[in-house]
Amino acid sequence: xxxxxxxxxxxxxxxxxxxxxxxxxxxxxxxxxxxxxxxxxxxxxxxxxxxxxxxxxxxxxxxxxxxxxxxxxxxxxxxxxxxxxxxxxxxxxxxx
Numbered sequence: 001x002x003x004x005x006x007x008x009x010x011x012x013x014x015x016x017x018x019x020x021x022x023x024x025x026x027x028x029x030x031x032x033x034x035x036x037x038x039x040x041x042x043x044x045x046x047x048x049x050x051x052x053x054x055x056x057x058x059x060x061x062x063x064x065x066x067x068x069x070x071x072x073x074x075x076x077x078x079x080x081x082x083x084x085x086x087x088x089x090x091x092x093x094x095x096x
Contacts, residue, residue: 012090018078022087026095029059031088040078047074051084060092 012022019039025032034052042048054070055063064085071081 009095012087012094020079020083020087022084022091024088024091026060026092029061029092031055031058031060031063034088036084036087038079041076042079043075047071047076055088060089063088 009023009025013019021037022034023037024034034055036048036052042051051067051070054066058066064081067081067084
């Protein structure tokens with residue numbers, strides 16, 4: 001059963017044309033740490049680190065809005081704010 005409080009970890013593999021893998025640590029609904037990998041393209045190359053850094057301290061519910069803001073100036077293929085948000089929510093739902 002998922003933890004309601006304290007630190008928990010979740011992992012999700014989401015396929016929306018391409019593979020998106022999210023490993024995250026949560027404190028309640030807040031993203032404490034996150035690692036995003038998969039079969040997708042982001043430009044500039046350091047964009048994934050910027051996304052991960054920006055999501056730390058964000059709630060799972062606010063992730064989609066935050067991702068839309070962050071990814072606005074990035075080029076991407078095989079990933080988008082919607083699919084990444086779903087992968088984050090799925091990781092949160094699967095936390096232990």
